[in-house]
Amino acid sequence: xxVEQRARELLAAELRAKGRLTLADDVALGEEDDSAAIRxxxxxxxxxxxxxxxxxxxxxxxLDHGFGMATLERQxxxxxxxxxxxxxxxxxxxxxxxxRERYSAMLSARPEVPDGRG
Numbered sequence: 001x002x003v004e005q006r007a008r009e010l011l012a013a014e015l016r017a018k019g020r021l022t023l024a025d026d027v028a029l030g031e032e033d034d035s036a037a038i039r040x041x042x043x044x045x046x047x048x049x050x051x052x053x054x055x056x057x058x059x060x061x062x063l064d065h066g067f068g069m070a071t072l073e074r075q076x077x078x079x080x081x082x083x084x085x086x087x088x089x090x091x092x093x094x095x096x097x098x099x100r101e102r103y104s105a106m107l108s109a110r111p112e113v114p115d116g117r118g
Contacts, residue, residue, distance in 0.1 A: 007041035047090045056082040 060067045060078040067078060087093045095103065 003042055003045050004038065007038050007045065011035075011037055011041060051083065051086045053079075056086065059085065 056079050057067070059082040060075070064070070064078065067075060070078070084093065088095060
């Protein structure tokens, strides 16, 4: 399901819950391509094209509290890695839903490693 279809369904559910939309209106809502509400929902659900650089720095600091003390080259390396993670979370990385089983299999194939607890 694409974002536009999901947005239409969410808007219809909200309007129905408030008694402002009947089932007959659902069809009209689905055919109305110029709905400002739909465009607003799609805009809200669409991730930005580029990450906020401050977010990438925050991510790097979470993983390495010494980030601010690192050399410029090391900081740039961390920021490139954080960008890769951001791309992955935004659905622009290597993961694709049809590859899910391949990644899940990696977890089941790994050797048991003590977790250090206990």
